[in-house]
Each structure stands twice: as structure tokens, then as C-alpha cells.
Amino acid sequence: MTEMNSVLPPLSERSNVLRWIRKNLFGSVLDSILTIIGVLIAYWVIKGFLTWALTTARWEVISANLRLILIGQYPLEQAARLWIGVAFLIFLGGNSIGIWARESRFSVALLLSPAILALLPFSSGPRTWLIVLSVTGLVGWWLGRSRPEVLRRSVIIGWVISLPIIILLTHGFTPVDSGGVLAIVKTNLWGGLLLTFLLTVVGILFSFPIGVLLALGRRSELPIIRLASVMYIELVRGVPLITILFMAQLMLPLFLPQGVTIDRVLRAMVGIVLFSAAYLAENVRGGLQAIPKGQFEAAHALGLGKAQTMIYIVLPQALRLVIPILVGQFIAVFKDTALVAIVGLLDLLGIAKTVLAQPKFLGLQREVYVFISLIYWVLSYGMSYLSQRLEERLGVGK
Amino acid sequence: MRKSLLLVSMLIVASIIMTACGSSAATDAPAADATEAPASPAGFGVTLETVKARGNLICGVNAQVPGFGYVDESGNYSGFDVDYCRALAAAIFGDPSKVEFRPVTASERFTALQSGEIDILSRNTTWTLSRDTELAGNFTATTFYDGQGMMVPADSGATTLKDLDGGTICVQTGTTTELNLADVMAAEGISYTPAVFEDADSTFAAYSEGRCDAVTTDKSGLVARRTVLADPSAHVILDVTMSKEPLGPMVRHGDDQWFDIAQWTVFAMFAGEEYGVDSTNVDDMKASSQSPEIRRLLGVEGDMGLKLGLDNAWAYNIIKTVGNYEEVYNRNLGPDTPTFIPRGYNSLYTDGGLLYAPPVR
Numbered sequence: 001m002t003e004m005n006s007v008l009p010p011l012s013e014r015s016n017v018l019r020w021i022r023k024n025l026f027g028s029v030l031d032s033i034l035t036i037i038g039v040l041i042a043y044w045v046i047k048g049f050l051t052w053a054l055t056t057a058r059w060e061v062i063s064a065n066l067r068l069i070l071i072g073q074y075p076l077e078q079a080a081r082l083w084i085g086v087a088f089l090i091f092l093g094g095n096s097i098g099i100w101a102r103e104s105r106f107s108v109a110l111l112l113s114p115a116i117l118a119l120l121p122f123s124s125g126p127r128t129w130l131i132v133l134s135v136t137g138l139v140g141w142w143l144g145r146s147r148p149e150v151l152r153r154s155v156i157i158g159w160v161i162s163l164p165i166i167i168l169l170t171h172g173f174t175p176v177d178s179g180g181v182l183a184i185v186k187t188n189l190w191g192g193l194l195l196t197f198l199l200t201v202v203g204i205l206f207s208f209p210i211g212v213l214l215a216l217g218r219r220s221e222l223p224i225i226r227l228a229s230v231m232y233i234e235l236v237r238g239v240p241l242i243t244i245l246f247m248a249q250l251m252l253p254l255f256l257p258q259g260v261t262i263d264r265v266l267r268a269m270v271g272i273v274l275f276s277a278a279y280l281a282e283n284v285r286g287g288l289q290a291i292p293k294g295q296f297e298a299a300h301a302l303g304l305g306k307a308q309t310m311i312y313i314v315l316p317q318a319l320r321l322v323i324p325i326l327v328g329q330f331i332a333v334f335k336d337t338a339l340v341a342i343v344g345l346l347d348l349l350g351i352a353k354t355v356l357a358q359p360k361f362l363g364l365q366r367e368v369y370v371f372i373s374l375i376y377w378v379l380s381y382g383m384s385y386l387s388q389r390l391e392e393r394l395g396v397g398k
Numbered sequence: 399m400r401k402s403l404l405l406v407s408m409l410i411v412a413s414i415i416m417t418a419c420g421s422s423a424a425t426d427a428p429a430a431d432a433t434e435a436p437a438s439p440a441g442f443g444v445t446l447e448t449v450k451a452r453g454n455l456i457c458g459v460n461a462q463v464p465g466f467g468y469v470d471e472s473g474n475y476s477g478f479d480v481d482y483c484r485a486l487a488a489a490i491f492g493d494p495s496k497v498e499f500r501p502v503t504a505s506e507r508f509t510a511l512q513s514g515e516i517d518i519l520s521r522n523t524t525w526t527l528s529r530d531t532e533l534a535g536n537f538t539a540t541t542f543y544d545g546q547g548m549m550v551p552a553d554s555g556a557t558t559l560k561d562l563d564g565g566t567i568c569v570q571t572g573t574t575t576e577l578n579l580a581d582v583m584a585a586e587g588i589s590y591t592p593a594v595f596e597d598a599d600s601t602f603a604a605y606s607e608g609r610c611d612a613v614t615t616d617k618s619g620l621v622a623r624r625t626v627l628a629d630p631s632a633h634v635i636l637d638v639t640m641s642k643e644p645l646g647p648m649v650r651h652g653d654d655q656w657f658d659i660a661q662w663t664v665f666a667m668f669a670g671e672e673y674g675v676d677s678t679n680v681d682d683m684k685a686s687s688q689s690p691e692i693r694r695l696l697g698v699e700g701d702m703g704l705k706l707g708l709d710n711a712w713a714y715n716i717i718k719t720v721g722n723y724e725e726v727y728n729r730n731l732g733p734d735t736p737t738f739i740p741r742g743y744n745s746l747y748t749d750g751g752l753l754y755a756p757p758v759r
Contacts, residue, residue, distance in 0.1 A: 064471045073473035188500060249506050253513030261515050264500075344503040346461060346469070354461045354501075357468035359736040362625030 052366070061361040062371050063121075068351050069371070072191015078172075081182065082194065083129045085169045087136045090114070092162060094137035095155045098144020101389065111137035163205060170198065187265040191346035193375060195265070199337040199347065203272040204330050210273065211280025212319075216310065218285055229281070236278035242339050244271045249343040268340045276333050283325045287318030320394050327387035331380050338376075348372055445649075445656035446490070446707055449517055454496045457483035458516035461501035464622050465730050465737030466522050466542075475499045478730040479520045482541060482647055485720040486518065486663045489712040494719040508533045511650055518660055520647040522618060534651040538661040541646045543743035543752055545639035546578055547617035549624060552634045554611060559588055559638055565611035566591045570601045574641070579614055582640045602626070612636075616643055621737050630736065637740040659706050666713035668755035669695055670722030672746055677721045684714060695758045702758055713758070723753065 025035040062069070071082060090111070097107040115134035118127045144151055170190070174180025190198070217229030236244070248271040253261065291314050299309040319326075341350035352372045356365060449455050459480055460467040467477040475483075484494035502510045502521060511519045512534060523529070524544070525537040548567075550556045559582070569576045571594035583590055593610045595601040602623050605613035615623070617635060624630045649660050670676065673692050675683050684696045693699040696717075697710035704710060720726065731739045745751025 068469060068471065068473060073469065076473075186498070188498060246505070250509045253509055253515060256513070261513065264515075342503065344461075344501045344506055346501060350461070350501075351469070354469045356625075357462045357464045357622075358470055359464055359468075360471075362464055362736050363627065363630055365626060 053370075057367050058361075058364055059367060061355065061364045061367050064361070065355045065358075068355060069192045069348070069375075071194045072346050072351055073189045074170075074185060074191070074194060075189065078183065078185055080129075081169045081172070083132070085166045087129075087133055088165065089162060090133050090137040091140040092155060092158045094140030094142075095144040095151060095158070098141040098146075099148040099152055099155060100393070104389070108138075108141060111141060163201060166201075167198070170194070187263050190265060192351045193348050195340075195345065196334075196337050196348040199265075199269060199272060199340065200330075200334045202269045203276050203333045203337065206269075206273040207276035207280050207333070210277035212284050212315070214277060214281035215284035215288060218281065219288060233278045233281050236275055237282070241272070241275045241336055242342060244275050245339055245343050247271070264345060268343065268345055272333065272337065272340075275336075276329065279332075280326070280329055283322050283329055284318065286325070287320075287322035288314065290321055291317055323387060323391055323394070327383060331383050334380060334383065335376065348375065442653055443655045443707065445517055445653045446659065449490060453491075454498050455483065455487045455490060455518070456498045456500055456516045457486070458500050458502040458507055458510050458519040458521055459483065460521040461499075463522060463618065464625055465735065465739070466618060476730070478542065478726065479522060479647075481720055481726045481730065482520045482664070483518070485667060485716045485726075486647075486660060488715040488719045489659065489663050489666070489708055492709065492711065492715045492719075508535065511535055511648065514650075517656075518647055518649050522645045523648055525644045525646055529648075535648045536651060536657050537644075538647050538649060538657060539664040540644040540752070541664055542618075542644075543639070544616055544618050544643035544645050545743070546575055546614055546641040546643075547620050548612050548614050548636045548638055548640070549605075549620045549633050550612045550636060551608075552632050556612070557636065559583070559586055559636070562590060562612050563588050564590065566593050566609070568593045568595065568601050568605045568610040568613040570595055570598055570615065572596075575615055578641045598623075614640070616641075617739055618645075621731075621739055625736070635739060637742055639742055655707055659708065662706060662758075663712075663716060665755035665758070666695065666716050667721075667723040667726065668746070668753050669758060670713070670717045671724040671753075672748065672755060675717055675722060676725055677718055680714060680717045691758065700759070 026032045067076065071079060074082065094111050097104060097111070101107050112134055114130040114137070118130035118134075122130070144155065169182070170185065171187070172182035172184040174183055176183050214229050214233055217225045218233065220226045220229070245268060248267040249264065252267060256262065295313055295317070296309060299313045304312065337347060338349040340347050341353065344350070346354060349372065352368050355361065355368055361368075457480075459475060459477075461469055461475070463477070463479075465478060467475065467479045470476045480499065483497050483499065487497040488494040490496075500510065500516050502516065502519070507519055507521055507523065508529075510516045519535070522542075522544070523537075525540060529535060530537055548559065548562070550562070554561075556562055567579065567590050569579055569592055576592070576594065579592065593604060595604060598615065598619075601615075602613060604610060606627050613620075613623075617639070620635050624633050624635070627633055647660055647664070649657050669691075670680075673689065673695065675692060675695070680696070683692055684698060687693060687696075687698075690699065694702055696714045697703055697712070701710060703712040706712065709715070721729070727741065727744065728734070731737055741751065743752045745753065747754040
């Protein structure tokens with residue numbers, strides 16, 4: 001539609017595939033040679049990959065172990081709890097799309113993707129759940145779209161309580177043998193994508209407030225707070241995440257009294273949060289420094305106190321500025337969680353290594369790792385896409 | 399101002415260095431702690447009580463070694479080291495499922511044991527003097543005599559080291575494996591050309607490209623590496639062992655009763671094989687065997703189990719639910735599995751191996 005308003009190019013240059021190819025790919029002799037070489041390489045690589053993926057690859061290792069890859073050793077008879085948790089998230093997601101991004105066709109298509117996945121040869125249980133997911137998502141979308149004003153507040157509350165709800169659903173609270181509704185599933189049974197997801201979400205959500213506080217602390221006028229923040233940030237940034245995870249898994253148990261043990265998953269979560277908070281603090285500080293002094297002065301002139309200035313004037317602008325960096329940081333946290341495989345947790349990567357040790361599927365490294373990378377890529381790209389949407393809505397960079 | 403800044407930055411650097419040292423010396427540091435204070439918590443009988451009160455055994459395993467420890471499709475732990483944990487649970491509770499597996503990595507395994515996070519470590523750990531002393535652990539018994547092995551392509555027809563005379567052998571440089579290979583070959587008077595590589599990956603890559611006639615490393619490592627080759631079934635591991643790598647379960651210092659239980663669980667499995675008692679015939683044996691050894695082992699005569707602090711049916715439970723040593727070996731490393739390792743030293747002493755259980759009496 002936009003072309004209508006702009007001046008049309010002359011007839012000879014109007015979009016035409018052949019013409020475009022000639023102009024852009026075969027403009028000169030060098031261009032032609034590079035194009036041909038490029039096409040040959042692409043052909044060679046893609047053909048090799050496709051031949052392997054469609055003929056020699058033994059994908060049954062994935063289908064046989066899909067449950068392990070997705071939820072680890074989480075007991076299957078309890079898996080309904082996880083589906084309910086995902087359905088809750090998708091409902092909130094649908095609701096949010098309905099309220100804030102109602103025209104986005106892509107987002108609606110996203111809600112349909114579980115139902116499309118259901119076309120794959122799953123057993124009836126997962127298939128039903130996948131369709132349920134899509135239906136909940138669409139219902140949420142429709143509700144959000146039809147009465148956005150009413151739902152806005154409850155959706156925000158829903159998102160706020162979603163993490164405790166998900167953790168509660170996953171962990172449960174009644175003792176295993178009591179036959180209660182939500183029997184406890186110990187964290188040593190959490191694995192695969194479930195563990196990666198929880199580590200990431202906890203890592204992001206908890207490191208964010210800590211990081212913002214550290215950033216403010218670093219700019220504080222109170223020397224002790226400033227020094228403490230600086231020392232914390234520089235100390236943590238000075239060591240690699242794997243060191244912190246090793247500390248949490250190896251050193252911490254030795255400092256604790258005999259018999260007292262802290263859950264390993266919790267230790268890893270704390271390690272990731274502390275690490276990520278230090279980086280986040282620096283990112284946020286970048287945003288804070290970019291706020292012109294005039295903003296502070298104007299706030300002061302309006303009679304706002306220091307705290308109010310920060311909360312209502314500076315932080316919203318600063319955080320909006322650093323959204324791209326923050327999302328980059330979040331994606332990094334997501335991928336960094338793979339390091340917990342080195343300290344013996346069976347996250348997505350850890351479980352992949354375990355699957356590879358099954359005598360039935362020995363030597364299928366390529367299949368398993370390609371599949372795992374695909375999961376990482378889809379989720380990382382999803383986060384990146386959402387952040388771009390968010391930036392557009394908030395007008396970052398305009 | 400500048401001076402204090404310098405001081406602060408020096409402090410930070412120092413603390414970073416200390417953290418770094420801390421993590422690299424993680425395996426040494428606990429030794430000091432634990433030898434000083436094996437005091438009350440790990441005292442006699444405490445571990446069994448704790449385990450019984452908890453209602454399950456916590457066993458540290460490796461989750462990523464084909465044949466020894468891995469998670470199968472339905473999410474259950476399987477493997478040679480894993481079956482030992484089940485046997486111990488069966489000895490204590492009469493139920494092999496009362497065990498919680500904790501995957502531990504090579505670096506954290508000893509800490510996990512010392513801190514009480516796991517009750518026993520059953521994770522392809524080599525018995526050495528320093529681990530037995532400095533790390534405040536005790537190796538109970540050797541369940542698997544690993545050692546440097548040799549892998550050749552199946553179609554080469556080689557079955558002994560002598561068949562490799564004049565050939566090229568891929569080996570990782572700077573390792574005891576390399577020195578060991580030289581010693582063994584010199585002792586046997588076999589000439590060979592070593593093809594040395596910097597790391598394990600390139601060593602095996604060279605072997606898979608056919609640049610050498612054989613490749614050598616620890617046998618359990620060979621089994622794992624073989625799986626990565628294009629056609630694992632086209633390679634065989636020779637029935638020779640060129641070094642000592644005794645692997646077995648390890649417990650903390652300070653609780654001798656727990657040590658005894660862990661050790662006799664292994665011996666009961668050896669004895670089961672020696673006396674021909676396996677999971678299929680254990681009920682018949684218990685009912686009708688006249689052999690005093692078998693009757694004592696299965697708890698028909700004497701109070702062997704009570705002496706360990708267990709039920710008299712402890713060994714019966716092990717053999718009934720998990721099996722004797724041979725059954726466990728064949729299930730995980732036997733000729734019908736993709737992770738086949740010839741038994742070699744891991745045969746009974748009556749068959750020329752090293753497995754020998756003291757008498758149950």
C-alpha cells in the first residue's frame with residue numbers, strides 16, 4: 001500500500017524478478033563470479049544437509065527421547081501440571097496480544113502453532129494438550145480483544161503471579177506418598193527444556209530488580225553504597241559464570257554445616273541471578289547516564305523528591321533506552337544456562353549428553369545436537385522478535 | 399583519592415585470584431576440612447540410620463557414560479554403576495527402587511560425598527592412594543577393573559597385541575597412556591610406530607580416518623569413543639589390559655558400618671556368581687540348597703545380615719531384584735549390548751580374573 005504514495009520508478013526498473021537478479025547479482029563480471037561461487041557453496045552445503053537430514057539421519061532418537069528433552073525425568077503421570085502451567089502462560093500471552101497487539105497477524109499465527117505441531121505424529125495425550133493450548137491461547141486473545149479495558153489490569157496481575165504459580169505447579173506442595181493433589185516433584189527430576197526455562201526465567205526476573213538497584217547504587221551519593229555496588233559489580237564481572245557455578249556447587253556445600261544441603265537447582269539459580277545482575281547493572285547504568293541533566297532539574301523544579309524523580313522520570317526513560325541491550329542480556333542468560341550441564345544438572349544440554357549415552361542410540365551426536373540447537377534458536381529468536389515488537393510500540397530510537 | 403582507588407582495585411584483584419585458586423584447588427581444600435572433622439556426623443552407624451530415616455538412598459552417579467550410567471528413554475537411570483546403587487538399596491530396604499540418583503560431575507563428586515549430599519559415590523572413579531586418603535573417602539571394593547585398552551577395526555583380524563607388530567598406533571601425547579603403551583610394547587618386544595596427537599578428539603579423528611591401525615586409551619573410554627565412530631560395530635576392543643584403573647564405589651571416612659554394607663553388597667554379587675545363584679534360581683536355592691555357603695549368603699543359616707545391621711535376606715534381595723555380578727555385567731556391558739567390553743580381569747578368580755569375595759561366615 002505504501003507504494004501508492006511514493007513516486008513509481010520508471011517502467012524499466014519496476015520490480016521484476018529477472019531484472020532484479022540481473023541488476024543485483026550479475027551487475028559486473030566480478031559480481032557474476034561471486035554469485036556463482038556463492039550459489040555453488042550454498043547448494044553444496046544445503047544439499048549435504050538435506051541429504052543427511054532426510055535420508056541418513058536417525059531422527060527416532062529424538063522421537064523416542066522427546067519427553068526427556070522437554071521435561072527430563074519429571075514423572076509422566078504428573079506432566080498434566082506442566083501442561084496446565086503452559087496453558088496458563090499461553091492464555092496470558094493470547095490475552096496480552098488481544099489487548100496490546102490486536103492487529104498482529106503473526107502473533108495470532110503464533111497462538112496456532114501448538115495446534116500445527118499437533119499434526120506431527122504424537123500420541124493422543126500430547127496431541128490433545130497441544131490443541132488445548134491453541135484453544136486457550138485463542139480464547140485469551142478473543143477475550144482480550146473484545147474487552148481490553150476490563151482485562152488490562154487482571155492480565156498484568158496474571159503475569160506478576162505467573163512465576164510463583166508455575167513454580168508451585170512444577171514443584172508441588174503435598175508430600176509424595178500422601179496422595180495429595182500436587183505431590184512434590186523433587187528438583188533432581190527436573191530436566192531438559194523445563195529446567196532450562198525455569199533457570200532462564202528465574203535468572204531474568206530476579207536479576208532485573210537486583211541489577212537496577214545495583215545500577216542506582218553505583219550512582220548513589222552515599223560512598224558506602226556506591227563502593228559496595230562497585231565492588232560487587234566488578235568482582236562478579238571479573239569472574240566467568242562457570243566459576244560462580246562451580247563455587248555454588250563445590251565450595252558452598254563445604255561451608256555449610258554437615259547435613260545441611262541447599263537444593264542444587266536453587267544454587268544454580270542463585271548463581272545465575274547474581275551473575276546476571278552485575279551485567280544488568282552496567283547496562284542499566286548506561287541508560288541512566290544517557291538521561292540528560294535537564295530531566296533531573298525539571299523534576300526537581302516540579303517539586304519531586306529524589307526517589308520520585310528516579311521512579312517516575314528517570315528510570316522509565318532509562319529502561320526504555322536500554323531495551324535492546326537488556327534483551328541481548330536476557331538471550332545471553334538463556335544460553336548461559338547451558339553451563340549448568342557442566343556442574344551436573346540435566347538441563348537441555350545435559351539431558352542431550354545423557355541421551356547420547358543410551359546404548360540404543362550411540363553415535364547420534366549430530367541428530368541430537370541439531371535438534372537442541374534448533375530449540376535454542378527458536379526460543380532466542382522468539383525473544384529477539386518480541387523485543388523488536390516492544391521497541392516499536394515504545395518507539396525506542398525514534 | 400587515587401591511592402584508595404588503587405587499594406580497592408588491588409583488593410578486588412586479590413579476591414578474584416583467591417576465588418580462582420579456590421575453584422581450582424576445590425579438590426584439595428576439602429581434604430583438610432574433612433580429615434580434621436570426621437567427628438559426629440559421619441560417625442559409626444549414622445549413615446545407615448540417616449538413609450533408613452529418609453526412606454531412600456542417595457547415590458552419586460555419572461549420567462553420561464554409555465554402559466556405566468545414563469538415563470534411558472523412559473527417564474530411568476541405567477548402567478553398570480547405577481545397578482550397584484540399586485543393589486545397595488535392595489540390601490538395605492529390600493527394594494531396588496528406593497534410591498535417588500544424583501548426577502555428579504568429575505569435579506564435584508568428592509565434595510558431594512564429603513558434604514553428605516550423596517550417601518555413596520558410584521561413578522567410574524579410579525581407586526588411588528591419594529583419593530583414599532586426602533579426599534577422606536574409602537573405596538569399598540573394585541567393581542570394574544578398567545585399564546588401558548586397544549581398539550582396532552574389526553576387519554583387520556587382530557586379536558592380540560602381537561598382531562599389531564609393525565603397525566601404527568594412535569595415542570594422545572603427554573599422557574600416562576603414551577608412556578604405558580611404550581612400556582607394554584617394549585616388554586612384549588613388539589615394534590610399532592606411535593602417531594601422537596595433542597588431544598583425545600584429534601587422536602580418535604585420526605583413527606577414524608584410517609591413519610593408524612589401532613588406537614589406545616582406557617577401555618571404558620574406548621567404548622564411549624567407539625560410539626562416535628561412523629560405524630561403531632566395525633571396531634573391536636582387544637582383550638588386553640595395559641594399565642591399572644580399578645573403579646569402584648566410594649564412601650566417606652568415618653562410618654565403618656556403612657563401609658561394610660557398601661563393600662559386602664559388592665561381595666554378595668561376586669559370591670552370587672561364584673555359587674551359581676542368580677535372579678532366576680535364587681528362590682529354589684533358598685528353599686533347597688544344601689551348600690552351607692549359599693545358605694549363609696541367602697540368610698537361611700546364621701545372622702549374616704544382622705551383623706551388617708541389615709535384614710538377613712539382604713543378599714537374597716540383591717540377587718533376586720538386581721542380580722549377581724554376571725547378570726549385572728552382561729546386562730550393561732555384555733556381548734549382546736552395544737557397549738560390549740570383554741570381561742578380562744573382571745572375571746571370577748576361578749576363571750582367571752580378579753573378582754574374589756571373602757567367605758560369608
